[in-house]
Structures are given as C-alpha cells and as structure tokens.
Amino acid sequence: MPSLKSLRVRINSVKSTQKITKAMKMVAASKLRRAQEAAEAARPYAERMASIMASLSAAQIGSDTAPRLMIGTGSDQVHLLIVATAERGLCGAFNSSIVKLARRKIEELTAQGKTVKILCVGKKGRDQLRRDHASKIADTVDLSKSKKIGFADAQEIADRVLAMFEAGEFDVAHVFYNNFKSVISQIPTAQQLIPAMIAGTNAAAGAPDLQGGIYEFEPDEETILNQLLPRNLSMQVYRALLENAASEQGARMSAMDNATRNAGEMIKKLTTVYNRSRQAQITKELIEIISGAEAV
Amino acid sequence: MAETVRFELVSPEKLLLALDAEMVVVPGEAGDFGVLPGHSPLISTIRNGIIEVTVNGAVTERIFVAGGFAEVANDKLTVLAEEAVPVKQLDRAKLEAALNDAREDAEDAKDDHARARAAARVEKYTAMLEAAA
Numbered sequence: 001m002p003s004l005k006s007l008r009v010r011i012n013s014v015k016s017t018q019k020i021t022k023a024m025k026m027v028a029a030s031k032l033r034r035a036q037e038a039a040e041a042a043r044p045y046a047e048r049m050a051s052i053m054a055s056l057s058a059a060q061i062g063s064d065t066a067p068r069l070m071i072g073t074g075s076d077q078v079h080l081l082i083v084a085t086a087e088r089g090l091c092g093a094f095n096s097s098i099v100k101l102a103r104r105k106i107e108e109l110t111a112q113g114k115t116v117k118i119l120c121v122g123k124k125g126r127d128q129l130r131r132d133h134a135s136k137i138a139d140t141v142d143l144s145k146s147k148k149i150g151f152a153d154a155q156e157i158a159d160r161v162l163a164m165f166e167a168g169e170f171d172v173a174h175v176f177y178n179n180f181k182s183v184i185s186q187i188p189t190a191q192q193l194i195p196a197m198i199a200g201t202n203a204a205a206g207a208p209d210l211q212g213g214i215y216e217f218e219p220d221e222e223t224i225l226n227q228l229l230p231r232n233l234s235m236q237v238y239r240a241l242l243e244n245a246a247s248e249q250g251a252r253m254s255a256m257d258n259a260t261r262n263a264g265e266m267i268k269k270l271t272t273v274y275n276r277s278r279q280a281q282i283t284k285e286l287i288e289i290i291s292g293a294e295a296v
Numbered sequence: 297m298a299e300t301v302r303f304e305l306v307s308p309e310k311l312l313l314a315l316d317a318e319m320v321v322v323p324g325e326a327g328d329f330g331v332l333p334g335h336s337p338l339i340s341t342i343r344n345g346i347i348e349v350t351v352n353g354a355v356t357e358r359i360f361v362a363g364g365f366a367e368v369a370n371d372k373l374t375v376l377a378e379e380a381v382p383v384k385q386l387d388r389a390k391l392e393a394a395l396n397d398a399r400e401d402a403e404d405a406k407d408d409h410a411r412a413r414a415a416a417r418v419e420k421y422t423a424m425l426e427a428a429a
C-alpha cells in the first residue's frame with residue numbers, strides 16, 4: 001500500500017503531464033488547420049500542371065526523343081527511395097508507418113537483386129532506417145530549420161534528386177509519405193517520381209476538351225517538356241511534403257488526445273485509491289482510539 | 297463567343313489571381329503574345345517579364361513573373377508561375393541588394409550547378425529591376 005503522500009505526488013505529476021498533452025493537442029490542431037490550408041492552396045497549381053502534362057505527353061509518348069525523366073533510363077537496376085518523415089516525434093505511428101512501408105519496399109527490391117539508395121527527408125525516418133539500412137542512405141535533407149514548408153524547400157530536394165539522376169546514380173525514384181485522409185486516418189503512400197507517372201486516371205481527366213482544336217506549342221513540345229518535367233518533380237515533392245505536414249499534425253493531434261484521455265483515467269483511478277486509503281487510515285485511527293478508551 | 301478571357305495566375309503555394317479580362321499580354325519565351333477571346337489553344341513557356349491584364353480598355357494589373365508556363369484553351373488562360381509579384385510591389389533598393397548578392401554568389405560559386413543557379417538569379421533580378429523602372 002503506497003503512502004498517502006506518494007499518491008498525492010503521483011496524482012499531481014499525472015495532472016501536469018495531462019496539461020502538457022492537452023496543450024500539445026491544441027497546438028497540433030491549429031497547425032493542422034494551417035497545413036490543410038496550405039495543401040489545399042497548392043491543389044490548383046498541381047491540377048493545371050497535370051493537365052498540361054497530359055496534353056503534352058499524349059504527343060510525346062512513344063517517340064524516341066522523349067526526355068529521360070519521362071520514359072526512364074530503360075533500366076530499373078538502381079532504385080532511389082525518398083523517405084519523407086517528420087522532424088519530431090510524439091505523433092503516434094506517423095513516422096513508423098512510413099518507415100515500415102519503405103522497409104517492405106527495400107526488402108522486396110533487394111530480394112529481386114536491385115540496388116537501393118535512400119534519401120531521407122526528416123530526421124525521424126533517418127534514425128529508424130539507420131538501424132539496419134545505414135549503408136544505403138545516400139543523403140539526408142534536414143527540414144527542421146524551416147518552420148513552414150515552402151516551395152523552395154521542395155525545389156531544393158528536387159534539385160538534389162535531379163542532380164543524382166543526371167549523374168546516373170539511379171534509374172527509378174519513389175517518394176514515401178503519409179497521405180492525409182482525415183485526422184484519424186493517414187495512409188502511408190509510395191509514389192513513383194521518375195519516370196514520371198502520367199498515364200494516371202486523373203491526368204486523362206485533367207486534359208481540357210479543346211472542341212476539336214489542337215494545341216500550338218511555343219517554342220516546341222520538347223523544350224516545354226524539358227522545362228516542365230523538373231518542375232513537375234518539384235511539385236510532386238512539394239505535394240508530398242504538404243500532405244506529410246498535414247498528416248503529421250493530424251497524427252499528433254489524435255495521439256495527444258489519447259494521451260490526455262489516458263491521463264484523465266489514470267487520475268481517476270489514483271484518486272479512488274487515494275480516497276480509499278485515506279478512509280482506511282481514519283477508520284484504523286478510530287479503532288485505535290476506541291479500543292484504547294475501552295481498555296481503561 | 298465569350299467577350300472576355302478567364303485569366304488565372306497560380307503559384308505552387310496558392311491561386312494568386314482569377315479574373316475575367318479583355319486581353320492579357322504574356323511574355324512568352326518566343327516573344328510577347330496577347331491573349332484575346334477566341335485565341336487558339338496554345339502552350340508556351342514564359343520568360344522573366346511582365347504580364348499585363350486589360351479590363352474595360354485599361355491596364356489594371358501589371359504582374360512580374362519569373363518564368364513558368366502559359367496554357368490557353370477555350371477562352372481560358374492559365375499561367376503557372378513559381379514566382380509572381382505585382383510590379384507596384386517591386387522595391388528597387390531591395391532588388392539592387394539582391395542582385396548584388398546574386399552576382400557575388402555567381403563569382404564565388406564552386407561548381408557548375410551552383411554557378412548556373414546564381415546566374416539564373418542574376419538574370420531574374422535584372423529583369424525585375426527593368427520591370428520596376
């Protein structure tokens with residue numbers, strides 16, 4: 001039976017923990033709203049870009065001169081996995097679910113005899129992957145300095161990926177991130193970046209109906225495509241980062257909500273124990289007094 | 297046929313501008329072009345320059361864009377720009393400082409990649425200064 005004092009101390013410490021988790025939950029909620037707005041604001045650009053890509057690629061697919069970013073290098077020996085995670089923990093299974101997906105992919109690829117390289121974005125993912133795939137990590141991007149994810153951050157990552165691609169360091173690139181579905185549900189997703197995935201359903205729907213007309217291209221298709229593809233890559237990375245940011249806050253919010261509730265339950269239990277033992281002590285003292293008086 | 301062109305300017309971060317205009321002049325890679333209602337479908341790259349929007353016979357908006365893409369289809373003009381600033385908001389003093397920075401970076405650049413990036417920045421700020429004049 002713990003003493004009354006130790007129980008009181010324990011209750012107080014749980015109470016202050018609850019205050020912290022509650023505050024974290026509220027901070028996450030307001031950050032989530034901002035992250036969601038940012039993700040929403042980026043949508044028009046992504047949609048328009050997809051529609052231009054769709055219009056352009058229709059003319060280019062199948063031709064030998066199509067840029068390598070679109071059709072790939074013709075081999076799929078070396079894979080680059082861009083694993084985007086958070087910079088901080090305390091957000092439930094957010095980081096580990098991405099890493100789990102990436103790990104599965106790594107195992108699958110190595111089983112097929114392919115070479116895997118990893119580009120980590122965010123230090124939590126790197127810490128987890130370093131345990132058993134340290135030799136495969138090619139580079140790490142640290143985003144802890146930028147408070148709000150801007151397009152420039154994404155562009156920097158995309159630049160690095162492009163430089164590696166041009167240097168022939170890999171053939172296929174995937175990005176791993178959490179797709180934000182709702183506050184309680186984030187879906188770890190793998191998306192292929194290089195070669196660019198255009199033949200998706202949304203791309204086909206994105207091309208506007210020209211009412212019988214065809215596009216003119218200035219200066220020409222190839223030049224436009226060559227400029228568009230790197231930008232498309234930055235955009236995909238940007239989108240992944242934004243989805244990730246929203247998911248991170250969502251995951252943190254629900255994790256902290258759970259923690260607050262658990263703390264509440266714990267306080268309730270401890271208070272019951274505390275009250276019981278206090279009563280038991282009073283009863284004991286009374287019995288002692290009464291039996292003392294009777295003995296006289 | 298519609299009387300106006302729907303003009304939308306989007307950056308990766310947000311939809312910057314959406315309005316109906318009589319004419320929009322876009323600084324295309326191969327030369328400026330004006331988009332009027334009934335323009336044939338077109339996709340073009342954009343160089344650093346100014347987009348001029350005409351509504352009711354007067355130029356209402358002058359916006360500086362640093363490269364991007366323009367798409368014209370069905371009386372709708374969409375400009376995808378990574379950076380867009382209204383000309384009125386360009387600040388000469390700040391731009392000159394930024395241009396000098398970029399020039400220094402270009403001189404100090406260690407590899408081709410960094411040099412190319414700095415050169416692009418020099419080009420961008422030079423164009424911005426011209427636009428602000």
